[in-house]
Amino acid sequence: MAKKIDALEYHSMGRKGKIEVVSTKPCLTARDLSLAYTPGVAEPCLEIEKNPEDAYKYTAKGNLVAVVSNGTAVLGLGNIGAIAGKPVMEGKGVLFKRFADVDVFDLEVNSENPDDVIKVVQLLEPTFGGINLEDIKAPECFYIEEELKKTMNIPVFHDDQHGTAIISTAALINALMLVNKKIENIRIVVNGAGAAGVACANLAISLGARQQNVMMCDTKGIIYKGRTEGMNVYKERLAVETELRTLEDAMKGADVFIGVSAKGAVTPQMVRDMAKDPIIMAMANPDPEITPEEALAVRSDVIMATGRSDYPNQVNNVLGFPFIFRGALDVRASTINEEMKAAAVRALAELAREDCPDSVCRAYGNEKFSFGRNYIIPKPFDPRALLKVAPAVAQAAMDSGVARQPIEDMEKYVESLEALQGKAKETMRFIINKAKCDPKKMVFPEGDNEKILKAAYTIVEEGIAQPILIGNRAKVEAKIAEMGLDLNVPIIDPENSELTEGYAQELYRLRQRKGITLSEARRIIRRKSRNHFGSMMVRMGDADTLLSGIDAHYPETIRPALEVIGKQPQLTGVHGMYMMIFKKGIYFMADTTVEIDPTAEELAETAILAAEKVRLLEIEPRVAMLSFSNFGSVSHELTLKVKKAVELVKQKAPDLEVEGEMQADTAVVPEILTNYSFSTLTGPPNILIFPDLNSGNICYKLLHRLGGAEAIGPILMGMKKPVHVLQRGDDVTDIVNMAAIAVVDAQSQE
Template sequence: MPPDSTDPEFSQLDQEALRFHMRPQPGKVGLAATKPMATQRDLSLAYSPGVAAPVRAIAADPDSVYDYTSKGNMVAVVSNGTAILGLGNLGAAASKPVMEGKAVLFKRFADLDAFDVEVEYTDPERFIECVQGFGNSFGGINLEDIKAPECFEIEKRLRELLDIPVFHDDQHGTAIIAAAGLINACHLTGRKFEDLKVVLCGAGAAGLSVIELIKSMGVKDENTTVVDIHGVVFKGREGDHQRLAGHAIETEKRTLLDAVEGADCLLGLSAAGAFTPEIVAKLAPNPIIFAMANPTPEITPEEVAKVRDDVIMATGRSDYPNQVNNVLGFPYIFRGALDVRARTINEEMKIAAARALAALAREDVPDEVAEAYGGDRLQYGRDYIIPTPFDPRLIHYIPPYVAEAAVKTGVARKPIEDFEAYRRELERRSNPSASIQQRVTASIRKTQKRIVFAEGEEPSVIRAAFAFQNQGLGQAVLIAREDVARANMRAVGLPDDALEICNARLSEHNAEYADFLYEKLQRRGFLRRDVQRRVNNDRNIFSACMLKMGHADGMVTGVTRHSNVVMKDVTLVLEAAEGSRAVGIAAAIAQDRTYLFGDVSVSEFPDGEGLAEIAIATAQAAKRLRITPHLAFLSYSSFGNPPGERTEKIQEAVRILDRRGVDFEYEGEMAADVALSPEQHELYPFSRLTKPANVLVMPAIHSASIALRLLKSAGGATVIGPMLVGLEKPVQIARLGASVTDIVNLAGIAAYDLNTVET
């Protein structure tokens, strides 16, 4: 079970992480069959007797294992837990959450199936023998969190023993991203690699790999100085392992402060605070500083700025420009390597990846990336020398360079003949819509909206509000009685002053809200005392008034009341946005495709006009989420067959959209299989949809709810929402008893504001 909230070893964030990993089922990965398994024939083909055919084929031609099994898209993430993140040697079992996380990143960013394997052996020989035994079952091996210097020998030997790519990401991932940034930093400062004077502070696995990679790209041995915890690595120094000794130079310098005198570039992979202002001051003009220690860099950009203003700087942090993030490398390197069935990942492939990343940073930044950064238009320059993980072009930009290098160096079993076709194939694999929540999160961090949590006395809401604020997503305000909220804050392990609390009855704006609401409702049978009582006692009414009067930017509620009750309260205060109507939409991510459903929570039986308005609102929300809408009105029939009165309102909705001349694709009425089928044009060549539908307008709430729940429960889809659009202010209504994660996500949607009109 998760630790008690008073356990000093586990913070609130730690406890949320434990719950995340435990529920609804333990872990972060699972297995899904890629072939149907419903009938006896399916089973006969998948197993006995049908499986004998591919067995014989592979026995006759071992390389055909790539044709008949999933090997070519499978990566093993392997660790013995001797160097877990920044936690050290905690053992193989403790490394499993990290390895599962790495597997998820492979799938999310490169559509590779990755499986974690935790090996109990810390002895290098036994570890090597173990991995050698199962290694060729996979298309590639990603070694992770293995301590130095053993990791060097382990990777070297496994590369020799196995006929597949073996890649220790702790070493090479960081090296590749750092090298990409260094290419552009040199370009901006007018330097060449062969003239670059480099000092490396931190001689672990990652540090040595960085220095080795940039040496292979042109940096000279005599221009590099390596500094470890004992000082400068010089020739004749005793106790250095073979790989470290290979970087020793003839020098009288013994300290980092000595070494940096006049250096062009200072690379840090050591510890927080390792770089002092004095060190920064001694570097050459226009220096390059990569302070890559995690989670706290050797020196922060703010500290550097106090010393000089001519520095190009990168860190490992996402909250500073130029993040050296391994996720920019390993998914796409393995993607390119496996797509040509490479036997290894060699130096040329790593250099190709670094150069591709550098080249991508110089290209015009797409809207998706600008959106992820709050609308800021990133441009190649001192604060943008490395692409961001939010760039949707990575999947189809980086792998072709890696694959091409593999082909040119002769390590590819299956050369690619048409690289343009390969890029198009990779583009189809990309799924930028699956990053909806990441895009929202990155955007709202910039704006820091003030979000009201109406049910602020509930423990789950308190935890969600704290998570929202603690993650830097915005400012959280609890609507609650102070004594109750603070008691519950203590109960969940938070200090009394962790969050702002607003008591509706005692608020300085109470009378102002009552005056406004009475003027609005007096001709609808509300007496002044009725209005005052609602402002005092109904947190949804009070929260909506905060939005209406500009005292907050967004609101999330619904955990303790049914959504229809909440909507009645909120719409006493807030109107529909001009030219719109309230619509509940949901995003469902299934099998790497994202669908938006509308309406799922507001209008029970909309007429033709209502369906048209729902379509417009849902399409607008899709655009706000950077999804190009291809909208289908769903029905039990397709284009009048079979006919029925229930289809007439859908046909009327289509005619209304025709008259309005909207700027998105739409079609209907259509059966669900017709709307989602790429082959629809064979049966209905007149259809206006150029792609399978991704925005689905349902004829009624009950059909929307049934479809969405089936997709989630039976189809394994990830569902975000319902998300409310169409009100004059952003309000999000959680489902009754929603989880902390759901509440945080909806608070983010409220801060993002799906009603915003794109220009």
């Protein structure tokens, strides 16, 4: 139930759906408008009229793919119709953009007549650089793709066919290498004669499997020469001469099983009957033809792959289509041919045989991957896939003569692909994965808040932390039940907890000379302040970190933490920092939440603490100390304060790259900073230290609300133990992100 609620909320919150159109050119002034539209737009129109190929120069055509479906075979849902399939097609667009920076328009064609689909796509050829056919039932999908490839001069690719085939065949090549078998000698059984099954069989044959050794089955049994029931021209091409009739018959002595059929289609006995070192690719969605547990219970020499992320060797199409189209678009290929598909297969197979980088291992809970029976295909989030598959596909297009704009320097092309993988959106995933490696006990004083409960559910699902909720047990449990959450975490009610009296005694000891009595301490811990109770849990070691503030003003949250936990003794105070994630990069800004009018010493302290936090994220810090002056251009007490802070940082942290005082545009525009040749920074600054809270707080909020930056924070620096504060407007994603940051902070302090 909770997953249904989460999915519906994800698609409906804020701007509806998952995609939007964003302008790539400025349109802020009358001049901009005259260039974007009339009269200036006439110029590129006339150039394209003279030379249609200039559409790739003056429009988005060269990076625009249509995801086309009529909703007749939506994954796992069947024939639900064009409009019902739209969320899937939008999702496909998200994956294109996320993994390969390919733009997408999704086109849902309201017809089950394949000729209608063909006609629509043909008429729209001027708009697009490529066509991705999606979720169209067989055998119509074969006919549609064949006709479009005959008549169109841009790549047409039915991912349900070829995507699954490419990924699974890459896995097959590696599995055969492990068991020392050659593709031309093996017997393959393919169960499921739809789009994916037919494509898997054809691709295996094109890569060396003998057609007579590839036996295809459907719901009627083996597809054999002379069969009439349930046949079509595409099945007929794969029919074999045999006396065998059932899947059970076909599996006897088979080396490979490729399943794109239905749950439970393969029995343990069928696995027993297969040849030595059998390779089973059970890719039925969402449940495989046979699970790895069932197959391995029968025999230990089996190599398994499925479509599931919770098993090793996931066959996931996202490893293919974004990168295949990226390579095809970048050479303006007129088609995606067999040579390009084979190149993608080889590139993915080779990638799995390379050493797996730590960044990929961290993305999967720090699990180590090395080429072997449980790692025959790269992981879907492996960033190297773009850098391997797209160039391989582009090279194959050039070698086979279908590239209309060949790449002259492949090394520079790979560098351009690397530039697409900006770290901005990856940073939070890195932090989350780092948290998952060693989850900590995290106390939420606002345990009855709906957003906190949703976040706690996600935190448990992702394995980020071990949440502890503070609140009235009955009310919290009732709220969890009302929301339909499957959330089983500790709930502590200060009214009747066995911890309450000990915490009250400790609070009295800490604050008795600050005017607090024992009875007042008991009242605070038991009833008045859950933030005091939560902070005491962290102080006493019953929790590792605290996250609070969704229901309270900032001072109401931080004050109890300062009273109970306190700042690190060597520091002048605590400081606040925000991580601002932009499309092209990340900036860390401090102090944005705590120090109102810091001294030079406090500014220096902020800079050093910020650098320490940034290093935890495996980012090399470079600090710019901001002012309204550039390196002494104005002599004023405010600029002199910043200048002195720079000198203090260099004294206290001589290895830290820091410069200032400088204006904000000097810090963020490399062309301006290079005018100051004496600067000691080796690259653009990524930490911006503001001269006071006034400027810092205003700046980050404007960038967040008007500049499109994602604001993660505040990240509290300088506490004895990790405590972090939420903002009252934070959503569930913000809470989850801050939880991950808090866990990483706790890991570092440990």
